[in-house]
Amino acid sequence: MRKEGNAQPMFRVAVxxxxxxxxxxxxxxxxQRGLAEHVIGYDASPEALQEALALGVIDEARASSGEWLRGADLVVLAAPVKALPALARELAPFLGAKATVTDVGSVKASIAREMEELGVRQFVPGHPMAGSERGGVGNASAALLENAVWVLTPTETTPLTALSRVRRMVEQLGAAPVVMPPDAHDNLVATISHLPYLASLALTHMVARDERLSLLAAGGFRDLTRVASGDPRMSRDMVVENRGALRDATRRFIRQLEHLAETLDQPDELLAAATEGKRTRDSLPVVKRSLLPPKFDLVVATPDRPNQLGIITNALGLAGVNIKDIEVLSVREQGGALRLGLETPDDVTRAGELLRELGYETRGRG
Known part of the structure; x- marks a missing residue:
């Protein structure tokens, strides 16, 4: 039985x-959303398939390709980016002519070319901008995709019907579809995703080479270098696959760093750069992901006492204020701060008044 089921599923069999x-x-x-009647998991790992079945993630497990694939009307290639071409070549001979095919890889131009060469015409390249440092099906959650920007990168040969079908699926999953060409996507993610990974590596390497630095690396440094804790092999494959666009982004980044270094002797210019940086960063709430509907922020100063997060969220929940996202801005010995993403300016006003009555310092931002 499906949860939140639609009257008519979009797909009979999804792989x-x-x-x-x-x-x-x-x-x-x-x-959970009733978009498929039957979900088949395909994976080379028997352990992953067994865990997926045990957790109720899939209805059926398959460890090898074959004629059974012809019954699928949706096929999603969800392997690491380096493994996508080989996976596509393995499955392509068995795909039905009318099957809608998409992928979730973080680099789009290469897989788009591969599928075109294989003659898979109902292919819609895709990339949900979501993830976690904790990998594996055991950490899977439908909520991971909710409110995520999901980029779709059709090519000149992508049928409009296939694009429309995948776009509707993305919307039904609670994500926000954004359509652009494959090369444009790769250039953009080189800057906002792949470059931060290289920068994180560079910073962590500097710490690794000087033990004194590790003694001072507190919360801010850990936040800045969070992406360096992802799977090293998968992260390497991701950035190597997009190396052309990433080299260009790296050169631009180096020029920015050099310019900022020059402003160290020009305090007014550095202040202007810092003000612009703060304005840009403050306009990007965690779950908003820049292209989703606006959220309104309430910053709450929290003392260094147990269960502060529980007290705040429980109080707002009882008052009917819906918290859309939470970000820990800082943690220090004397306390820290939370940023709460709320739905409306009225929610910010109500939440601020309630929390101030409980003794918290608050500041609205929207």
Missing amino acids: IAGVGLIGGSLALGLR
Whole structure:
């Protein structure tokens, strides 16, 4: 039985090729929202398939390709980016002519070319901008894809019907579809995703080479270098696959750093740069992801006492204030701060008044 089921599922049989974090989350979303009658998980790992079955992520497990694939009307390639071409070549001979095919890889131009060469015409390249440092199907959750920007990068040969179908699926999963060409996507993610990974590596390497630095690396440094804690092999493959666009982004970044270094002797110019940086960063709430509907922020100063998060969220929940996202801005010995993403300016006003009555200092921002 499906949760939140639609009257008519979009797909009779959906195949998730790769039941890891993203593939598993997509499978759960399809099941929980009633978008597919039957979800088959395909993976080379028997352990991953067994875990996916045990957790109710999939209805059926398959460890090898074959004629059974012809019954699928949705096939999602959810393998790591380096493995996508080989996976596509393995499955392509068995795909039905009318099957809608998409993928979740973080680099789009290469897989788009591969599928075109294989003659898969119902292919819609895609990239949900979601993830976690904790991989594997055991950490999968349909909520991981909710409110995520999901980029779709059709090519000149992508049928409009296939694009429309995948776009509708993305919307039904609670994500926000954004359509752009494959090359444009790769250039953009080189800057906002792949470059931060290289920068994190550079900073962590500097700490690794000087033990004194590690003694001073507190919360801010850990936040800045969070992406360096992801799977090293998968992260390497991701950035190597997009190396052309990433080299260009790295050169631009180096020029920015050099310019900022020059402003160290020009305090007014550095202040202007810092003000612009703060304004840009403050306009990007965590779950908003820049292209989703606006959220309104309330910053709450929290003392260094137990259960502060529980007290705040419980009080707002009892008052009927819906918290859309939470970000820990800082943690220090004397306390820290939370940023609460709320739905309306009225929610910010009500929440601020309530929390101030409880003794918290607050500041609205929207």
